[in-house]
Amino acid sequence: MADLVVAGAGMAGLVAAAEARRLGATPVVLEKLDRPGGSMRLSSGVVWRHRRFDRFRAECPAGDPLLQRLLFERLDHDLRWVESLGAPVVARDTGNDLTTGVRFDPERLTATLVAAAGDVRVSDPLHELPDSAPVVLATGGFGADRELLREHVTPEADHVMVRAAPGSTGDGLRLGLAAGAATSTGLADVYARAMPAPPARVQPADFVALSQLYARHAEVTNERRERHATETWSEVDTGQWMARQPRARAWFRVPEAALAERVRERSVGEMVEAAAAAGAPVRREVGHVTVETVAGVTTTLGGLAIDGHACAAAGVFACGADAGGLATGGYASGLAAALVFGRIAARTALGENP
Numbered sequence: 046m047a048d049l050v051v052a053g054a055g056m057a058g059l060v061a062a063a064e065a066r067r068l069g070a071t072p073v074v075l076e077k078l079d080r081p082g083g084s085m086r087l088s089s090g091v092v093w094r095h096r097r098f099d100r101f102r103a104e105c106p107a108g109d110p111l112l113q114r115l116l117f118e119r120l121d122h123d124l125r126w127v128e129s130l131g132a133p134v135v136a137r138d139t140g141n142d143l144t145t146g147v148r149f150d151p152e153r154l155t156a157t158l159v160a161a162a163g164d165v166r167v168s169d170p171l172h173e174l175p176d177s178a179p180v181v182l183a184t185g186g187f188g189a190d191r192e193l194l195r196e197h198v199t200p201e202a203d204h205v206m207v208r209a210a211p212g213s214t215g216d217g218l219r220l221g222l223a224a225g226a227a228t229s230t231g232l233a234d235v236y237a238r239a240m241p242a243p244p245a246r247v248q249p250a251d252f253v254a255l256s257q258l259y260a261r262h263a264e265v266t267n268e269r270r271e272r273h274a275t276e277t278w279s280e281v282d283t284g285q286w287m288a289r290q291p292r293a294r295a296w297f298r299v300p301e302a303a304l305a306e307r308v309r310e311r312s313v314g315e316m317v318e319a320a321a322a323a324g325a326p327v328r329r330e331v332g333h334v335t336v337e338t339v340a341g342v343t344t345t346l347g348g349l350a351i352d353g354h355a356c357a358a359a360g361v362f363a364c365g366a367d368a369g370g371l372a373t374g375g376y377a378s379g380l381a382a383a384l385v386f387g388r389i390a391a392r393t394a395l396g397e398n399p
C-alpha cells in the first residue's frame with residue numbers, strides 16, 4: 046500500500062518519489078504517458094541557478110522571493126544528492142557567467158531517477174485525488190494544452206508550437222484547484238523559444254538542436270512588421286512576445302556579419318542552416334538572411350500557488366511546473382525547480398521537516 050501518491054514521472058515527480066524512498070516511505074508514481082521522464086528527457090539537462098540572488102530577483106521580479114530563496118540556497122546541495130544517486134555529470138558548467146549548475150545527460154538522469162523512485166507506473170494517469178494518502182502533483186504545468194494556453198496565455202494558442210512533452214495538459218492545475226488550491230502569480234507567463242516555422246518539421250528529439258537563439262543578433266519583426274527589441278540574455282522576453290503575436294510568428298533578419306557569432310555551442314549561421322534544413326521559410330538577400338520562426342512553448346511559469354513547504358492545499362503538494370510563481374516575469378531553471386521542490390514536497394507530505 047503506497048503512503049504517497051505522486052502524479053507525473055518527470056523530474057519533479059521522480060525526485061519526490063526518490064526522496065520519499067530515502068525517508069523510508071513507499072511511494073507510487075503514476076505517469077500518464079507510456080514513458081517516464083517528461084520534458085527532462087527532451088531537455089538540455091542543465092540544472093542551474095543564478096550565481097547571485099539579487100540577479101535572480103531582478104530577472105524574475107514578480108516571482109515569490111521565499112520560493113526563490115529556497116531554490117537559490119538548496120540547489121547545490123540537491124545537485125550533490127542527485128549525483129550521489131548515480132547520475133553521471135556531463136559538465137560542471139552552464140556556459141553562462143551569470144549562472145552556475147550542472148549538466149546531466151537527460152537519458153541517464155531519467156534512468157537514475159526512475160531507479161531511485163521505485164514503483165513507477167506508465168500509461169496510468171491520476172484522474173482524481175486519492176483519499177488514502179497525500180498526493181504530490183508533478184504533472185508538468187499546462188504547456189501542452191491549447192485550451193488552457195488560450196484561456197491564460199495567448200489568443201494565438203492554436204498557432205504556437207508545443208515544445209514540451211505532450212502529457213503536460215494542466216491535470217495538476219485542475220486537480221489542485223478542485224482541492225481548494227489557489228493559482229500563483231504569472232499564470233500568463235510562459236518560457237518559449239523561437240523555433241523554425243511551418244512547413245518545418247520539428248520532432249521532439251530536435252527541440253534543442255532546432256532552437257533559434259539569436260534574437261539579439263537579429264532584427265525581429267512580426268507579421269505587421271512591428272519590431273521587438275530583445276532585452277534579456279535568455280531571450281525569454283522574445284519568446285513571450287512571440288507567443289502573443291499574430292500566428293505566434295516572428296521573422297529574424299540577420300546581417301551576414303552576424304552569422305559567425307556564437308551562441309553557446311553553435312554559430313548563428315549553423316542555427317539558420319538547421320532551420321532551413323528542417324524546412325522553415327528562409328529568405329536569402331544580399332547582406333542578410335531572414336528566418337521565419339514560431340513560438341515554441343516549453344513550460345508554463347504560472348500554476349498552483351505553493352508555500353515554502355510545497356503545500357498547495359490540505360494533503361496536496363505541488364512541484365516542478367505544476368507549482369507557479371517562481372520565475373514570474375523572467376526565466377529560471379525548470380529542472381532546478383523540479384529538483385528542489387520535488388524533494389521539499391516529499392518531505393512535507395510525509396510529515397518531515399521540509
Ligand SMILES: Cc1cc2nc3c(=O)[nH]c(=O)nc-3n(C[C@H](O)[C@H](O)[C@H](O)COP(=O)(O)OP(=O)(O)OC[C@H]3O[C@@H](n4cnc5c(N)ncnc54)[C@H](O)[C@@H]3O)c2cc1C
Pocket residue numbers: 052053054055056057058075076077078081082083084085086087088089090091092093169170171172183184185186208209210211212213214216217252253343344364365366367377378379380381383
Ligand atoms: C527542449 C527543452 C529543453 C529544456 N532545457 C532545459 C534545461 O537545459 N534546463 C532546465 O532547467 N530546463 C530545461 N527545460 C525545461 C524542463 O525540462 C522542465 O521545466 C522540467 O522538465 C519540468 O519538469 P516537471 O517534472 O515539472 O514536468 P514534466 O517534465 O512535464 O513532467 C510531468 C509528467 O507528468 C505527466 N502527467 C501529466 N498529467 C498526468 C496525470 N494526470 N497523471 C500522471 N501523470 C501525468 C506528464 O506526462 C509528464 O511525464 C527544457 C525543456 C524542453 C522541452
